[in-house]
Amino acid sequence: ATAFRASEHQHIRYNPLQDEWVLVSAHRMKRPWQGQVEPPLLKTVPRHDPHNPLCPGATRANGEVNPYYDGTFLFDNDFPALQPDAPSPGPSDHPLFQAEAARGVCKVMCFHPWSDVTLPLMSVPEIRTVVDAWASVTEELGAQYPWVQIFENKGAMMGCSNPHPHCQVWASSFLPDIAQREERSQRAYQSQHGEPLLMEYGHEELLRRERLVLTSEHWLVLVPFWAVWPFQTLLLPRRHVRRLPELTPAERDDLASIMKKLLTKYDNLFETSFPYSMGWHGAPTGSEAGANWDHWQLHAHYYPPLLRSATIRKFMVGYEMLAQAQRDLTPEQAAERLRMLPEVHYCLGQK
Amino acid sequence: ATAFRASEHQHIRYNPLQDEWVLVSAHRMKRPWQGQVEPPLLKTVPRHDPHNPLCPGATRANGEVNPYYDGTFLFDNDFPALQPDAPSPGPSDHPLFQAEAARGVCKVMCFHPWSDVTLPLMSVPEIRTVVDAWASVTEELGAQYPWVQIFENKGAMMGCSNPHPHCQVWASSFLPDIAQREERSQRAYQSQHGEPLLMEYGHEELLRRERLVLTSEHWLVLVPFWAVWPFQTLLLPRRHVRRLPELTPAERDDLASIMKKLLTKYDNLFETSFPYSMGWHGAPTGSEAGANWDHWQLHAHYYPPLLRSATIRKFMVGYEMLAQAQRDLTPEQAAERLRMLPEVHYCLGQK
Ligand SMILES: O=P(O)(O)O[C@H]1O[C@H](CO)[C@@H](O)[C@H](O)[C@H]1O
Ligand SMILES: O=P(O)(O)O[C@H]1O[C@H](CO)[C@@H](O)[C@H](O)[C@H]1O
Numbered sequence: 001a002t003a004f005r006a007s008e009h010q011h012i013r014y015n016p017l018q019d020e021w022v023l024v025s026a027h028r029m030k031r032p033w034q035g036q037v038e039p040p041l042l043k044t045v046p047r048h049d050p051h052n053p054l055c056p057g058a059t060r061a062n063g064e065v066n067p068y069y070d071g072t073f074l075f076d077n078d079f080p081a082l083q084p085d086a087p088s089p090g091p092s093d094h095p096l097f098q099a100e101a102a103r104g105v106c107k108v109m110c111f112h113p114w115s116d117v118t119l120p121l122m123s124v125p126e127i128r129t130v131v132d133a134w135a136s137v138t139e140e141l142g143a144q145y146p147w148v149q150i151f152e153n154k155g156a157m158m159g160c161s162n163p164h165p166h167c168q169v170w171a172s173s174f175l176p177d178i179a180q181r182e183e184r185s186q187r188a189y190q191s192q193h194g195e196p197l198l199m200e201y202g203h204e205e206l207l208r209r210e211r212l213v214l215t216s217e218h219w220l221v222l223v224p225f226w227a228v229w230p231f232q233t234l235l236l237p238r239r240h241v242r243r244l245p246e247l248t249p250a251e252r253d254d255l256a257s258i259m260k261k262l263l264t265k266y267d268n269l270f271e272t273s274f275p276y277s278m279g280w281h282g283a284p285t286g287s288e289a290g291a292n293w294d295h296w297q298l299h300a301h302y303y304p305p306l307l308r309s310a311t312i313r314k315f316m317v318g319y320e321m322l323a324q325a326q327r328d329l330t331p332e333q334a335a336e337r338l339r340m341l342p343e344v345h346y347c348l349g350q351k
Numbered sequence: 352a353t354a355f356r357a358s359e360h361q362h363i364r365y366n367p368l369q370d371e372w373v374l375v376s377a378h379r380m381k382r383p384w385q386g387q388v389e390p391p392l393l394k395t396v397p398r399h400d401p402h403n404p405l406c407p408g409a410t411r412a413n414g415e416v417n418p419y420y421d422g423t424f425l426f427d428n429d430f431p432a433l434q435p436d437a438p439s440p441g442p443s444d445h446p447l448f449q450a451e452a453a454r455g456v457c458k459v460m461c462f463h464p465w466s467d468v469t470l471p472l473m474s475v476p477e478i479r480t481v482v483d484a485w486a487s488v489t490e491e492l493g494a495q496y497p498w499v500q501i502f503e504n505k506g507a508m509m510g511c512s513n514p515h516p517h518c519q520v521w522a523s524s525f526l527p528d529i530a531q532r533e534e535r536s537q538r539a540y541q542s543q544h545g546e547p548l549l550m551e552y553g554h555e556e557l558l559r560r561e562r563l564v565l566t567s568e569h570w571l572v573l574v575p576f577w578a579v580w581p582f583q584t585l586l587l588p589r590r591h592v593r594r595l596p597e598l599t600p601a602e603r604d605d606l607a608s609i610m611k612k613l614l615t616k617y618d619n620l621f622e623t624s625f626p627y628s629m630g631w632h633g634a635p636t637g638s639e640a641g642a643n644w645d646h647w648q649l650h651a652h653y654y655p656p657l658l659r660s661a662t663i664r665k666f667m668v669g670y671e672m673l674a675q676a677q678r679d680l681t682p683e684q685a686a687e688r689l690r691m692l693p694e695v696h697y698c699l700g701q702k
Contacts, residue, residue, distance in 0.1 A: 002438050004440050006440070006450075009437040009440075010433055010453050011440045011451060011452060011453050012525060013449065014449040014450075016447050016449070021528045023432060024450075028432050030430065031429075035507060036508065036512075039387075061383075081376035081677055082361055086360040086361050087353050087354065087360055089355050089360075094555060095367065096552050097555070099375075100363050100364075100365075101363075147674070151672075153666075156386060157387065158668045159387070159668040160386065161384065161385045168669065172374075176372070176374075176670075177675040178673060178674055178675065179674060193446075197447070204445060204448070225447070277669040277673065279670075279674070303673075315509065315510025317509045317511075318628040318630060319432070319502055319519070319521055319630075321630075321652075322628065322629075322652060322654075323502070323521070323528070323530060323630070324529065325528070
């Protein structure tokens with residue numbers, strides 16, 4: 001019998017955090033690509049555009065004028081998917097027709113006053129102010145809402161409609177689907193094994209090493225064993241931390257630094273401003289924040305779509321939408337490629 | 352208190368088939384779109400291109416020459432994600448690092464000898480031969496494999512790399528993730544309520560009517576109450592049918608006819624060759640095919656990405672990837688728009 005090699009032989013892997021399987025078919029990278037190629041990036045974003053509603057001094061859709069901010073800037077999304085006062089749909093009349101009330105707020109957070117930078121091009125102290133702003137908004141909205149979802153859609157490919165560096169924060173009166181899954185999995189793991197799932201997972205990955213991308217005094221970045229997107233990563237604190245506001249000043253500085261390194265590697269991979277969606281997951285907040293959430297470990301997921309080059313992405317379509325996620329290189333191969341890349345940004349190092 | 356209106360007030364809805372929630376925020380359609388616009392379609396696909404490996408008489412990557420087929424044509428995918436003989440990764444050494452063997456086959460099915468047609472432009476008898484081919488391949492591969500996933504990726508936006516009308520068939524030694532979810536939900540519903548979930552659901556939708564798109568003697572098409580994609584639909588037989596091969600000749604003819612109508616409406620919506628991924632789900636097959644699968648009802652899901660026009664799609668990114676699916680118009684609004692559209696194709700009717 002042939003010996004199993006993950007890079008040659010398809011197999012399925014289990015995601016214990018989100019209770020899902022992925023099909024790993026690494027031999028598929030040999031397939032030539034004749035499908036859609038993404039439009040190349042518009043290279044020239046002006047540093048300041050008075051008509052861009054995210055810029056300092058600009059007027060937004062609701063008539064408000066932005067301050068001349070010089071760090072981060074948080075404001076209410078003018079077209080929010082969640083509003084604080086929606087009435088309830090009332091009781092369901094049939095088990096197959098269940099609707100429930102959803103309330104919340106949607107905010108936008110600018111990372112920097114300039115439109116022509118991205119996180120990896122910002123300085124570590126500038127990124128540190130973003131980390132602090134993430135912690136504060138979690139605290140502020142978490143006082144009322146059980147879930148505060150911070151996420152960044154970067155790049156037009158990820159539906160981002162404004163090049164100004166920013167993220168979004170959607171706080172909701174309900175625990176969203178994926179939060180519920182992670183809650184169930186982490187709770188079950190803790191009760192079965194007596195420690196938090198992601199603490200044990202980080203610990204094991206530090207021993208195994210083959211999926212590590214970056215390590216620092218307080219943080220780890222790795223391609224999870226069950227990654228779905230080609231260059232997906234998981235960013236984890238080494239210490240048991242449930243939510244962003246609990247991070248110490250040293251952990252925040254170190255987070256800013258490791259984020260800069262990771263995002264620099266991402267940009268260097270295909271020498272492009274690497275698109276992704278990323279977001280933070282921590283223990284639920286709101287009125288139940290005081291309950292025991294020790295099974296939770298704070299983490300960020302990075303989901304980048306590119307597969308082969310700056311313009312060739314992975315399509316999560318047919319089989320993936322109807323049956324199961326499928327990936328075309330192993331997580332170990334992805335981690336190795338990311339590990340090898342320089343920590344100096346290709347736009348900055350070539351002088 | 353304000354009265355609840357689904358088209359004005361965001362709320363969450365439950366998908367009992369796949370055990371997931373969706374956030375419905377219909378007021379968000381008011382938001383102007385400044386993000387990525389898809390490239391317009393290449394209009395001219397030649398009817399026959401000897402270099403296109405899907406065409407009759409063409410030579411494929413492995414050197415095989417296609418027959419001069421004149422109906423459907425089924426062959427092995429030259430770059431399969433699943434191969435019949437992959438060795439097993441062996442036992443897992445840790446509960447967080449679980450991998451399992453995956454075996455299977457991947458086939459490609461051409462719908463028609465011409466590259467410049469799509470299903471809605473084919474005749475009902477031609478579509479009927481596709482239905483028969485789907486039933487046969489389910490029977491053939493289902494003899495060995497527990498899951499036979501038939502799916503069509505249509506359009507470059509859906510990762511389809513060849514304009515020739517075709518679908519794929521991936522049969523696997525394992526029950527894929529989404530099949531497992533549907534299995535669990537349908538089994539639980541049957542044991543609690545004494546009838547198949549989708550039989551009861553179709554029955555209710557026929558009474559409520561507001562989400563129906565098309566009905567025929569043997570079939571229903573509706574926008575499910577829990578639809579995620581803007582114009583997602585569910586295609587259901589009226590009779591309790593577990594798998595494609597069980598369809599009677601009359602049901603097959605009627606399926607061909609209702610598919611033509613649905614896909615014509617889709618093309619008419621934005622006057623474009625409407626992209627989507629679609630696929631069939633039926634009771635598991637393989638060695639357990641003889642067990643009791645009466646809780647299963649055969650169905651097809653259509654997942655089309657377009658939201659606002661032929662070039663503006665819904666991006667399922669940040670919040671959707673990290674928290675929960677979100678939609679920008681209600682399923683009832685989508686159903687109404689689809690219902691109103693003519694059943695004559697915009698390319699055929701304008702003479
Ligand atoms: O097999 P194809 O058509 O080359 O590939 C397409 O469909 C597959 C199955 O949904 C996906 O895994 C690929 O990402 C997509 O590009
Ligand atoms: O809010 P934005 O940036 O306009 O919109 C973007 O992110 C949202 C949250 O992930 C998505 O629902 C939209 O489809 C996407 O285009």
